[in-house]
Amino acid sequence: MSADSLEIALQKHFGHTAFRKPQREVIASILAGRDTLAIMPTGGGKSLCYQLPALLLEGVTLIVSPLIALMKDQVDALRARGIPAAMINSAQSWDDQKIALDQMANGELKLVYIAPERFRANSFLRALAGVKIALFAIDEAHCISQWGHDFRPDYLRLSEALERLGHPVCAAFTATATPEVKADIQKQLRLREGAVFVSGFARPNLSFHIRTVERKAQKLDRIHALIERHQTGIVYCATRKSAEAVADDLKAHRIKHILYHGGLSAEGRVRAQEAFMTGKAPVAVATNAFGMGIDRADIRFVCHYELPGSVEAFYQEAGRAGRDGLPAHCEVLFMYADKRVQDFFIDGANPDPDLIRRVYAVLRKNADNGYEVHMSAEDIAEEAFEGRRVTAGNAMAVQGAISQLRHLGFIERFDEGGSRVRGTRLLQPDVTARDIVLPLDRLAEKRERDEAKLKAFIRFAYDAGCRQTWILRYFGEADIAPCGACDHCRDGGAHGPAPLNESQQMEVRKALSGIARMSNRSGPRQWQPRFGRDKIVKCLLGSRDEKLLASGLDRLSTYGIFKHHKKPFVAALLSAIEAAGLVAVEQDGEYPLLGLTEAGVCAMLDGGEIRLRWPGGEATDDEPAPAVAPARERAAKLPIPTSEESAPEMDDELFNALAAERNRLRFAHGNLPAYTIFPNKVLEALAAQKPATAEAAMEIKGIGPEKAKRWLPAFLKIIAAHEGSM
Numbered sequence: 039m040s041a042d043s044l045e046i047a048l049q050k051h052f053g054h055t056a057f058r059k060p061q062r063e064v065i066a067s068i069l070a071g072r073d074t075l076a077i078m079p080t081g082g083g084k085s086l087c088y089q090l091p092a093l094l095l096e097g098v099t100l101i102v103s104p105l106i107a108l109m110k111d112q113v114d115a116l117r118a119r120g121i122p123a124a125m126i127n128s129a130q131s132w133d134d135q136k137i138a139l140d141q142m143a144n145g146e147l148k149l150v151y152i153a154p155e156r157f158r159a160n161s162f163l164r165a166l167a168g169v170k171i172a173l174f175a176i177d178e179a180h181c182i183s184q185w186g187h188d189f190r191p192d193y194l195r196l197s198e199a200l201e202r203l204g205h206p207v208c209a210a211f212t213a214t215a216t217p218e219v220k221a222d223i224q225k226q227l228r229l230r231e232g233a234v235f236v237s238g239f240a241r242p243n244l245s246f247h248i249r250t251v252e253r254k255a256q257k258l259d260r261i262h263a264l265i266e267r268h269q270t271g272i273v274y275c276a277t278r279k280s281a282e283a284v285a286d287d288l289k290a291h292r293i294k295h296i297l298y299h300g301g302l303s304a305e306g307r308v309r310a311q312e313a314f315m316t317g318k319a320p321v322a323v324a325t326n327a328f329g330m331g332i333d334r335a336d337i338r339f340v341c342h343y344e345l346p347g348s349v350e351a352f353y354q355e356a357g358r359a360g361r362d363g364l365p366a367h368c369e370v371l372f373m374y375a376d377k378r379v380q381d382f383f384i385d386g387a388n389p390d391p392d393l394i395r396r397v398y399a400v401l402r403k404n405a406d407n408g409y410e411v412h413m414s415a416e417d418i419a420e421e422a423f424e425g426r427r428v429t430a431g432n433a434m435a436v437q438g439a440i441s442q443l444r445h446l447g448f449i450e451r452f453d454e455g456g457s458r459v460r461g462t463r464l465l466q467p468d469v470t471a472r473d474i475v476l477p478l479d480r481l482a483e484k485r486e487r488d489e490a491k492l493k494a495f496i497r498f499a500y501d502a503g504c505r506q507t508w509i510l511r512y513f514g515e516a517d518i519a520p521c522g523a524c525d526h527c528r529d530g531g532a533h534g535p536a537p538l539n540e541s542q543q544m545e546v547r548k549a550l551s552g553i554a555r556m557s558n559r560s561g562p563r564q565w566q567p568r569f570g571r572d573k574i575v576k577c578l579l580g581s582r583d584e585k586l587l588a589s590g591l592d593r594l595s596t597y598g599i600f601k602h603h604k605k606p607f608v609a610a611l612l613s614a615i616e617a618a619g620l621v622a623v624e625q626d627g628e629y630p631l632l633g634l635t636e637a638g639v640c641a642m643l644d645g646g647e648i649r650l651r652w653p654g655g656e657a658t659d660d661e662p663a664p665a666v667a668p669a670r671e672r673a674a675k676l677p678i679p680t681s682e683e684s685a686p687e688m689d690d691e692l693f694n695a696l697a698a699e700r701n702r703l704r705f706a707h708g709n710l711p712a713y714t715i716f717p718n719k720v721l722e723a724l725a726a727q728k729p730a731t732a733e734a735a736m737e738i739k740g741i742g743p744e745k746a747k748r749w750l751p752a753f754l755k756i757i758a759a760h761e762g763s764m
Contacts, residue, residue: 044090051093051119053742058083060235064209065091068173073232074209075179075223079239080357081335084211085112088175091209092149093121097172098142101151102196104178109151111315111333111714118707118714120744122146127153129304142169154181154192157199158450171206176227179210180350183222184445185487188351191444197227205230213357214239214350217514239353239513243360245523246505247369248498250609252572257343257371258287264339265293268367270320271339274355276379278325280343285323298324326355335362335717341369344376347383348491349498349512362719365523372499374570374630380492386434388485389442391476396422397439398448399471401462409464415440442481448474496630502526502617502651536649543648546620549611550634550642552578552596553621557633563643567624567633574632575608610653618650692760693725699756703749715749716740728757 044062048054057065060076064087067074078084092099103109109125116123124138124147141147156162176182182193200208210223224232251257261273261284275281278299285297296310296319307327313319315334322328340359346352352370360366389397400421401411411418419436440462443449448469451460494512501508506521520527538546556574557565569577576583577591580598591597600608612632615621620638623630634642641648700715716724720740729735732746732754741750 047090047094048086050743051090051121052086053736053740053745054086055739060237061087064235067233067235068207068209069094071207073207073227073229075220075229075232075234076209076211077215077220077234077236077239078211078213079237079241080213080354081241081361081363082213082237084177084213087211088173088209089116089121089149091173095172097170098145098147099149099173099175100166100171101149101175101177102154102157102193103151104154104181104190104193106153108177108333109153113149113151115714116149118745118748119742120748121148123149123151125151126156127151128155139165139169142166145170154190154196155451157195158192158452163199163202166203171203174200174203174206174208176208176210178212179223179227180212180215180219182210182226183215183219184484185216185219185222188354191441194226194445200227208232214354214513216350216512219350220514239510239515240506240518241357241360242506242521242523243363243365244356244368244506245365245521245525246356246509247367247525248372248505249369249525250372252373254283257373258284260369260371261288261341261343262291262293264341264367264369265321268338270334270336271341271367272322272324272328272337272355272358273341273343274328274346275323275325276344276346276376276383281323281325284343288321288323293321294319295321295323298322298328300325300327326351333361334358336364337361337366338364339367339369341371343371344379345370345372345499346495347380347488349495349509350491352495352498353509353513370499374496377492377496382431383434384485384488384492386431387438387441387488388481389435389439391478391481393422393435394439394442394476395471395474397436398443398474401443401449402464402467402471405464405467409467411462411464413462446474446476500616500623502613536652538648538650538652542652545611546615546648546650547642548596548599549578549608549615550620550638552594552599553632553634553638554642555594555596556591563639565634565639567631569631570629571609571612571623571632575605575612578608579603579605607653614650614653618648620648620650688722688726689728689760690725692728692757693721695756695760696721696724696753699752703752716745716753724753724757728761729754730758730761 044065045056048057060078061083064074064076068088068091076084076087078087088099088101101112103112106125106127106129109127113123113125122141124141126135126138138147138150142150176193176196178188179193181188181190182196183189200206208227208229210227210229212223215223220234220236223229224234249260251260264271265288273284275284278301281297281299285295288295296314298307298310298314302310310319310322311328314322317334337359340356342352342355346355356368359368397418400413400418404411404413404421406412415437416433418440419433422436422439423432440449440451444451448464448466450463450465452463498505498508498512504518504520504527505524507518510518522528553567553574554565556569556577557567560566573586573589573591576586577594577597578600580592580601582592586592612621615638616623616632618637619635620641621632622635623632640646696716697718700721703715717740720738723738723740724735727734727738729738732750735741735750735754736743736746
């Protein structure tokens, strides 16, 4: 293929004039027949890296995707461009699946999106035997790694499926993978001398913030402030219960939003997602079930109501903000007590060996002659716990046991004819629960890794350096400059420590003495921490908090030693002292305890120079200027060819007329996603440039030959009518 032919194909099929880095290199690797792994940030254009090769290769491209909603959006978008595409998943009838299989066999399709669970069935793999497969693409490839943050057992079958299909060229894509997970993806998929492309994890338009809170009421107040300031965003909650509580609060304040979690019906989830994606609701309150495939470009904030379970999960969810490249705000409402929720999830995902065997015994006892079990997870849990009341933790542990049994090859799960209850099939029915050999070392290692991921996020939350730099180093990047936009960079925390004057050094030693007085002395120069950061701050300020007084802390000589300061300054000073290594947080208990390090003891007792980042005055809740520019200002920033003098001003009235026409076309063609016709940035450009001909309109980025042929005439009529009425 010539040097220019890829650009020609890009313009013809997708209306783009240039590739992003490293799309061209990834596509060239695939077209050269090399197995390829691409790690590209959210919004970096991963889908194009398999969609364009699919159109240039002979045969069909299979895309494994874990989310049905994402499949539908992608298929609708491809069909809107005139590209033959289909999907196969468990939500479809067998007749619908067979139509797609027949179309593949007849060479009528170029791309087919397939849910990973379809590869459980040997009959499905046999049906693919006569299909010419050009490319086997795997989206969200981190799901194949048990060491990743979103492991899914169905992904483990993909390696076997690849071999049974004759190992066509394999291309795997993900946005988040540590070096360890990257190596595991290559190993699990058996990539043959695979080419690996890592385009970097940085999202420079995102600013990251950790806001420490003490009460849930503070969280709700902060969510209201974020919505008022940023308008469009997602509030992620760790549990359905907290998601419902936040949604109830927004409803009480008449804030338009959608609620989304796995407990809703399939129809309810579709309605909620559609309302958010089409802009009918500006805010989504959701658990992580509202995840992969959320491709709304103008999300201005992502807020985590509770701490996430890992840095990977946080970065992937936060990365759903700002996909249009404009600034966006990502914030965690950090309360250490929320760690108990993640501990609960870790316990559920790592059941003990005895429970795994008990669950298997229940399945074996209730299997029919075909070795199938038709019981819900709740019924399995009730019997496994011998009729005792099944708590949420027990039910989650049973789900974890089922997942482990699937992973070990003792059972498989199948859909029960449209029911949300799934059946279970024994794969080794002669094996008894007593005979099961469990990989105890591997199970223990998995728990340790899950716990390590949670601890890593807590270290991230407490770290005093640049947030973006910390994250990028976590993912294996080095020599990263401070972002200049996160909470610490804005407060000066990303700059190096400096020597303190005599007065400042005395203030630090007073704080260290206060921490020492609140600790248990265990030796001549040894103190064991007893209290957390919040109680230490209150004691230093001389608070009359009832719990503090009940502990007798008001009788300490250092009680009220900072009463001439305000709380934000004292909290910031403790953070600076921690960043300097003079105190440290112990995180193993129910609450984090703040104690002196050896360096802190030396600074307190021996004197000498103290260097740290001195807090720059009283802390404030102020944020940078609003991240969202008005529509006409956004239009002027678009990378669209314009006159040399300046970008023309967008006509708001014309934009509204074009948007109305787009809605009419959407609903006339089966409720297509709006962006599959023209995204907002194209309508803004049309309303600014007001082209009179198709040739002029096709100068706008995002209008290629296919879209020009199918959709553009209606919009040109609107523009002509508008100009004629002026």
